[in-house]
Amino acid sequence: xxxxxxxxxxxxxxxAEARPAGTKxxxxxxxxxxxxxxxxxLRLDLFRGLALWLIFIxxxxxxxxxxxTIRNYGFSDATEIFIFISGxxxxxxxxRAMLESGVVIATARILRRVWQIYVAHVFLFTIxxxxxxxxxxxxxxxxxxxxxxxxxxxxQPDVTIVQALLLRFRPVNMDVLPLYIxxxxxxxxxxxxxxxxxxxxxxxxxxxxxxxxxYDLYLSAYPNGFxxxxxxxxxxxxxxxxxxxxxxxxxxxxxLSSRVTMWLAIAYLVASFYVTLxxxxxxxxxxxxxxxxxxxxxxxxxxxxxxxxxxFLALAALTVRFLPRDWPGLKSPWLxxxxxxxxxxxxIFCLGVFLAFAGHFILAEVSGGAAxxxxxxxxxxxxxxxxxxxxxxxxRVADKSGAKTKNAVGNADLAGGG
Amino acid sequence: xxxxxxxxxxLLCVAAPVARAxxxxxxxxxxxPSCELPAYLLTSESPLPKVAAAVKAGKPLEILVIxxxxxxIPSSENSSYPARMEAILKEKLPxxxxxxxxxxxxxxxxxxxxxxxxxxxxEAKTPTLVIWQTGxxxxxxxxxxxxxxxxxxxxxxxxQNAGADVVLMNLQYSPRTETMISAQPFLDNMRVxxxxxxxxxxxxxxIMRQWNDQGQFDLFSxxxxxxxxxxxxxxxxxxxxxxxxxxxxxEPAQQQN
Numbered sequence: 001x002x003x004x005x006x007x008x009x010x011x012x013x014x015x016a017e018a019r020p021a022g023t024k025x026x027x028x029x030x031x032x033x034x035x036x037x038x039x040x041x042l043r044l045d046l047f048r049g050l051a052l053w054l055i056f057i058x059x060x061x062x063x064x065x066x067x068x069t070i071r072n073y074g075f076s077d078a079t080e081i082f083i084f085i086s087g088x089x090x091x092x093x094x095x096r097a098m099l100e101s102g103v104v105i106a107t108a109r110i111l112r113r114v115w116q117i118y119v120a121h122v123f124l125f126t127i128x129x130x131x132x133x134x135x136x137x138x139x140x141x142x143x144x145x146x147x148x149x150x151x152x153x154x155x156q157p158d159v160t161i162v163q164a165l166l167l168r169f170r171p172v173n174m175d176v177l178p179l180y181i182x183x184x185x186x187x188x189x190x191x192x193x194x195x196x197x198x199x200x201x202x203x204x205x206x207x208x209x210x211x212x213x214x215y216d217l218y219l220s221a222y223p224n225g226f227x228x229x230x231x232x233x234x235x236x237x238x239x240x241x242x243x244x245x246x247x248x249x250x251x252x253x254x255x256l257s258s259r260v261t262m263w264l265a266i267a268y269l270v271a272s273f274y275v276t277l278x279x280x281x282x283x284x285x286x287x288x289x290x291x292x293x294x295x296x297x298x299x300x301x302x303x304x305x306x307x308x309x310x311x312f313l314a315l316a317a318l319t320v321r322f323l324p325r326d327w328p329g330l331k332s333p334w335l336x337x338x339x340x341x342x343x344x345x346x347x348i349f350c351l352g353v354f355l356a357f358a359g360h361f362i363l364a365e366v367s368g369g370a371a372x373x374x375x376x377x378x379x380x381x382x383x384x385x386x387x388x389x390x391x392x393x394x395x396r397v398a399d400k401s402g403a404k405t406k407n408a409v410g411n412a413d414l415a416g417g418g
Numbered sequence: 419x420x421x422x423x424x425x426x427x428x429l430l431c432v433a434a435p436v437a438r439a440x441x442x443x444x445x446x447x448x449x450x451p452s453c454e455l456p457a458y459l460l461t462s463e464s465p466l467p468k469v470a471a472a473v474k475a476g477k478p479l480e481i482l483v484i485x486x487x488x489x490x491i492p493s494s495e496n497s498s499y500p501a502r503m504e505a506i507l508k509e510k511l512p513x514x515x516x517x518x519x520x521x522x523x524x525x526x527x528x529x530x531x532x533x534x535x536x537x538x539x540x541e542a543k544t545p546t547l548v549i550w551q552t553g554x555x556x557x558x559x560x561x562x563x564x565x566x567x568x569x570x571x572x573x574x575x576x577x578q579n580a581g582a583d584v585v586l587m588n589l590q591y592s593p594r595t596e597t598m599i600s601a602q603p604f605l606d607n608m609r610v611x612x613x614x615x616x617x618x619x620x621x622x623x624x625i626m627r628q629w630n631d632q633g634q635f636d637l638f639s640x641x642x643x644x645x646x647x648x649x650x651x652x653x654x655x656x657x658x659x660x661x662x663x664x665x666x667x668x669e670p671a672q673q674q675n
Contacts, residue, residue: 146486171598345640
């Protein structure tokens, strides 16, 4: 099929009305299309902000608030949202750079972004080291001598720290940034290929995903095991996000607006909600056909199970349908905190991981209990909001006088992530 | 496919004890209040036929606990849960019954490394019941959960082939290291193996979390003294004795006096 598209102004996910194919055919249209400059897609920011909050809450020990996170209502969770939107925004910003300034410049800018994410990861690792060292010296309960074996890596920092710098040693909850680094490293190739043939690129991505499942590709980790998020599988969401950003969403708009899609999505979400329900209300599981259970389990997060991916697609389809791009609520002050957080995703993501560490620490050192737990979750979210506000203040006011030309075309925040 | 059954089995496991909760026989001696647990944590659908047969025939009950460092309390062996379980079982069973518990510690060994020693171990000792406590070292080293599951499967098979009943025991609940050790995959996989092989699983993790959440023990305590460890092991020993007793469907000793 031909993938030549007309250059149109706005082509954000599913909102742009599909133009009749007959109007003004252009012979030499580029293979990809980009949205007009200056239009910020607030829905992306909103949902990325939401994903950041949910990731933070999921990283804390389980509490009442945990029940509000989407992983309890279906197969996929905030990670899918996060990676998809990151792919979308990254393609959006750097795709434009590639069209306007060429492959070399775009690649250079992507690599700078990769470096920022890498530094952020190392910074988080340092905080983790500080926490674990503190616990190692203070906590000598004889009940847990064995568990303190986790501190053994402190005995050979030469190996551990080097492995951490190589992204092979990752403490619990520090798996997303390494995945993001690898995906961003592949972005120049993805964009370059998308510029040529977006659909072929998406096809190759699906192929890599299938090969990963068939031949069990993985990246090994230190001291053993493998990456908790397999980049060979998770690239599918990232590339799909990029594909949507570069015109795919617009071309899909007819599918997205069809009633059949809507009902399929609703049916799938309801079914997966039911399955999730059986995890918490075991009595329900007797109504689950054994064959389906055997086929379905385990729902593999490491390799981005098809069920999870489909669940995300269904969620996204309904969101795009029922939350139009120009929904006035997006401008409402109530959603402002989420949108702000989504706009500075790398910083806020790192902050969230740090706050989760700190939250654990306070729960352990000061006091536990539901009230403390709720307080920590709430203040965490408020801190994320506050910091996001400060960062945007820097961008708006403090940095104005200095770098005038920097970030003239697109800005790193929009492509952020992490 | 192996693990496809994972969650469904977890559900079954959770559902089954709930259904059975009613018939957990209250037995002597009364546990101290701090050890209290809901009945579903102390019951299992899977039986222990060899233990039952040995007790019925009046043969001595040889129990082997294969564990790691969390099986013992440093410098207080007699307060560790195997010793406490032995004492409680002796009280529970009719007087002529001989109970002997031995302990095999394989510290810093993964399930795979431990399981590879089982054939030799079982030649040397011929226990009626093996309580295999594992998972912690694998969780610390972040082993591949699939490899962990096959190692536990092989270990259980080796123990069963050697003619023993098997009880699996999972990790300790350790809130202080929650951000550093990811226990969940190992808990899930042990549950699957237990279910697939009809082996009772003593859910040490859920039990200790129950105690912590209800405030019976403060497992966050950084105290260096052995007191907390002793109390927890005492309760674990009681719970384990009750669990074995119930899984083997044993009759409590008559309260003669």
